[in-house]
Amino acid sequence: MAGHRIARRLRLVAPTSVWIGIDLGQERHAVAVLSPDGCLLARFWMVNALTGFQQLVERARGFSGVCNGAPVVIGMEATNHYWETLVDFLDEHGLAWRLINPFTAKRHREGADLARTKHDRRDAMQLAEMLRIGYFTETKRLPPAYAALRRAFHEHVRLADARAQQQILIRHALEGVFPELRRACRAGVQSEAVRSVLRTGLTPRQIAALSEAEFVERVRAHFHGKRLFCGKLRALYSACQETVGSTLGSEAAMAEIRRCLATFDHLEAQLAEVDAELDAALVLIPTSRHLFTMPGLGRITVAGLLAEIGPIEWYTSGKQLVKLAGLHPGQHDSGRRTGTRGRLAKQGRVLLRRVAFMAALSCLVHNPLLRTRHHALTTRAARPLARMVALGAAMNKLLLWVFALLHQQRDWDPLHEWQPTRKEVVAQGS
16 A cells, blocks of 8 residues: 555645755754755755745756756655645745655665664765655645634644643642532632632631621632622532641642642733634635534534535545544554454544534434434444443544535534445445
8 A cells, every 4th residue: 555655645735846855954054955856966054044035946946957947846855844834935936845754764874784873964965865766745734714723623632621720730739728618619720700719819717807798708709700609609608618628838828829820820811812713714614604503513623624624625535534644554564473352453534533522422412313323333233342341432433524515505403314335335235
């Protein structure tokens, strides 16, 4: 299969091209140029600035003229954001480019030189050679709407993870100095009433020293919601009368909690801004409305799916989305040794796999069709699947449905007779 992929990639470029490999750096890039037959034509440095980009274009056209007008193909690793600025300039000047997977380049370098010699000029030479033999990816630039959606979604994930980290820190600190708070209100920091209590910075014993009315008024002064449930505050006040919280460093701990809560509130405000950007980006993608019709998919999951998948026109089958997420079964056989069967490859987009996991959990609650399929896999008489294995199958089915809705541009219809897979046809025949 690898040979077929390489042959297909080589058909995308002319075999008589001039091959230019670029090892990207923060301040300057190393460049190596190979002739169509693989001979070294030149090696030089270019600065990571407009003058360096212009120098690259001029010299590339010069090498094309030396090789009887051969087309130029430029290859580079997907390093940080350096490749994006260079690729924008190359597109403006009509030069072809290809990306090379950093992991593939590392393994190729280690296999080509057992001494593992590494420096920028040698890496540029290696990238040009890998470009010549077809070891590049078929990367496409995202359209502006999808690029904005992906950047906003990645920021949403980063902020949500940071908020969860602050929530964990607050909960761990409260277990020692304010255990009554968790028992009085199960919602924890997610509750605005709890956050209002923590903003006061009062320890349980300081709360017990106040009257109930004084305690409620202090909390009300820090409350940012619409309605304060005084019943929960009275229950908390009663629990503080018999507190078991530690007094050792309790005031310092409450001060730490208050600072963590300030960070939590700041992240909440930033998440609200990013979510507004997600909504604006989804409006620019008309096909997103079809995904909202599937029970169990919300705004964040739809945004995540579209951001990680990109334009559906890039794909011809739903199985490509499954492989993109790394949810296809991995195979590790060698000789007489047979690897573990059924394990997921997990070599695709991590965020797409994460979104598919959360979406599948939600659909198991709100989507009767997926819930029925999951139940059938876990309770069938022959080889029933474990719950998590069946959840992986549900994630695959979800991505196949997503492809169908986007590709056919249709809304969700629970009565629609989905085309059975080859395995299902064989099982019915037997």
